[in-house]
Amino acid sequence: xxxxxxxxxxxxxxxxxxxxxxxxxxxxxxxxxxxxxxxxxxxxxxxxxxxxxxxxxxxxxxxxxxxxxxxxxxxxxxxxxxxxxxxxxxxxxxxxxxxxxxxxxxxxxxxxxxxxxxxxxxxxxxxxxxxxxxxxxxxxxxxxxxxxxxxxxxxxxxxxxxxxxxxxxxxxxxxxxxxxxxxxxxxxxxxxxxxxxxxxxxxxxxxxx
Numbered sequence: 601x602x603x604x605x606x607x608x609x610x611x612x613x614x615x616x617x618x619x620x621x622x623x624x625x626x627x628x629x630x631x632x633x634x635x636x637x638x639x640x641x642x643x644x645x646x647x648x649x650x651x652x653x654x655x656x657x658x659x660x661x662x663x664x665x666x667x668x669x670x671x672x673x674x675x676x677x678x679x680x681x682x683x684x685x686x687x688x689x690x691x692x693x694x695x696x697x698x699x700x701x702x703x704x705x706x707x708x709x710x711x712x713x714x715x716x717x718x719x720x721x722x723x724x725x726x727x728x729x730x731x732x733x734x735x736x737x738x739x740x741x742x743x744x745x746x747x748x749x750x751x752x753x754x755x756x757x758x759x760x761x762x763x764x765x766x767x768x769x770x771x772x773x774x775x776x777x778x779x780x781x782x783x784x785x786x787x788x789x790x791x792x793x794x795x796x797x798x799x800x801x802x803x804x805x806x807x808x809x
Contacts, residue, residue, distance in 0.1 A: 722765025
């Protein structure tokens with residue numbers, strides 16, 4: 601039985617690799633179209649499930665992990681920007697305020713009729729950054745492909761005043777919860793999750809305690 605990460609995200613691949621397990625990466629065949637009936641928190645779970653299902657149907661004997669991250673502010677879902685103009689609008693909405701980051705994870709072993717879905721939420725407060733700082737950040741194009749149009753593990757960390765919750769959740773994969781789900785399915789983790797969280801071996805993690 602292999603572990604498959606249903607993702608195109610380098611960040612999720614890097615975070616999962618911290619556990620020391622062997623896994624494959626297969627891009628999911630799922631469209632991220634929000635459902636108006638779902639809250640942002642439930643939408644993150646559904647997106648993660650859709651990603652995992654799209655691969656599990658083709659790999660029923662393997663453990664398939666899917667994950668997705670959305671931002672919530674004022675009860676409204678904020679996804680990934682379509683372009684830099686969209687990113688500008690998103691970041692202006694988040695500026696100087698607190699928002700929630702929801703990351704859903706789904707683990708499926710179709711042959712064993714196992715489907716596990718969870719969501720982890722972290723809170724992020726942004727600084728009241730200036731228009732000049734915003735323009736400089738947008739020029740890096742780091743916003744593209746990121747939920748909320750910023751990257752906490754990159755240059756976007758300068759805009760974050762504080763976080764409450766799990767740092768890897770904000771990056772895109774709640775590592776502690778992921779490790780727990782994998783262990784429930786018999787996956788042996790070569791590296792201690794407690795030690796990973798003590799060392800914080802990922803970009804900018806140590807800046808947020």
